[in-house]
Amino acid sequence: xxxxxxxxxxxxxxxxxxxxxxxxxxxxxxxxxxxxxxxxxxxxxxxxxxxxxxxxxxxxxxxxxxxxxxxxxxxxxxxxxxxxxxxxxxxxxxxxxxxxxxxxxxxxxxxxxxxxx
Amino acid sequence: xxxxxxxxxxxxxxxxxxxxxxxxxxxxxxxxxxxxxxxxxxxxxxxxxxxxxxxxxxxxxxxxxxxxxxxxxxxxxxxxxxxxxxxxxxxxxxxxxxxxxxxxxxxx
Numbered sequence: 001x002x003x004x005x006x007x008x009x010x011x012x013x014x015x016x017x018x019x020x021x022x023x024x025x026x027x028x029x030x031x032x033x034x035x036x037x038x039x040x041x042x043x044x045x046x047x048x049x050x051x052x053x054x055x056x057x058x059x060x061x062x063x064x065x066x067x068x069x070x071x072x073x074x075x076x077x078x079x080x081x082x083x084x085x086x087x088x089x090x091x092x093x094x095x096x097x098x099x100x101x102x103x104x105x106x107x108x109x110x111x112x113x114x115x116x117x
Numbered sequence: 118x119x120x121x122x123x124x125x126x127x128x129x130x131x132x133x134x135x136x137x138x139x140x141x142x143x144x145x146x147x148x149x150x151x152x153x154x155x156x157x158x159x160x161x162x163x164x165x166x167x168x169x170x171x172x173x174x175x176x177x178x179x180x181x182x183x184x185x186x187x188x189x190x191x192x193x194x195x196x197x198x199x200x201x202x203x204x205x206x207x208x209x210x211x212x213x214x215x216x217x218x219x220x221x222x223x224x225x
Contacts, residue, residue, distance in 0.1 A: 009157075031211050037158070042119075042203070042215040090158040096211055106150065106165075106213065111158030 002027045002095055006109030013083055013116050020079045021112045023093035028073035034066075037090040037111075046091075049076045083116045090114070120144045123204050123216035130223050136191040138219045140204030148207040149187045151178050153200045154218065163189070165207070194223045 005024045013019050023032065031050055035043040046066055047055040055068040069077045080087050093109040121142045130136050142149065151164040164171050164178040166187060171178050175194075180187040191198055199222050205213040 033212055035215075042121075042217040043205075043213075044215075045212045048210075048212060092158070092160065094160075094213075106152075106162050106207075108152075108160035108162070111160070113158055 002029065002107045004093060004095065004107055004109040006093055006112060008112055009110060010113040011115070013114065015084050015116055017083055018079055018081045019083065019114060020077050021091055021093075022077050023075070023109050025074045025095055029095040030073070031096065032070065032076045033094045033096075034068065034076075034078045035092045035094060037092065039088070043092065046078070080114065083114075085116045088114055088116045119216070120214050121204055121206050121216040123219050125219060126217065127220045128222070130194050130221070132195055132223055132225050134194050134223075136194050136198075136221065136223075138189045138202050138204075138221070140187045140189070140216055142185050142187075142204075142206045142214075144206050144208070144214060146206045147209050149180050150205040150207055150213060151187070151189050152203040152205060154203055155200050160203070163202075191221075196223045196225050199223050 003026045007022055031048055033048055034046040036046050037043045045058050046061045047057040049055045049068045049070040051070045051073050065081055067079045091112045094106050096106050124139050148165045148167045153161045153163050166178055166180040175192045177190040201218040201220050203218045204216040
């Protein structure tokens with residue numbers, strides 16, 4: 001299955017600044033997914049990133065706040081812009097890949113724990 | 118009402134106990150996923166189910182498509198099983214809808 005390298009693993013940022021999170025996959029994948037997990041909450045899909053086209057955002061998430069790049073089939077970035085304390089969350093990227101039993105499963109990055117002060 | 122509901126929210130067990138975590142969903146799915154999240158936030162995929170039952174070592178996952186219900190069982194639980202277990206509905210669009218997770222703590 002795919003291996004995802006996600007960085008940074010954690011950061012503490014000042015409000016009003018921006019942070020870019022990177023995910024590198026060791027194989028080519030069509031779709032990459034970006035999720036947010038606010039404290040005590042379940043993971044929520046932010047957007048789906050396809051190579052060569054604009055990301056598709058879920059309701060409640062906008063490109064100006066969470067710009068995404070997908071320059072090739074192995075890499076994507078998510079930027080959290082103009083941060084506020086409400087953006088403090090774990091952010092994860094994920095891909096769906098052919099799993100060990102020939103079914104499609106999901107691989108996740110190790111997560112970025114963001115604290116905004 | 119959440120589209121994916123898990124129970125219990127928290128679970129404490131003694132080492133060696135048999136553990137069951139339940140998941141009900143109300144959306145159409147391409148598959149049902151069980152995931153394990155460790156304290157640092159990293160997530161590991163345990164199972165992907167579209168019917169019946171799967172087993173990996175001490176972990177067993179079952180699904181009843183008609184009842185829209187799935188269970189994750191852990192036999193002979195061990196402290197290293199302590200983690201958050203998450204049920205997620207796989208959609209045809211490719212994304213997942215997650216339950217809130219069950220925090221499992223296994224005491225030695």
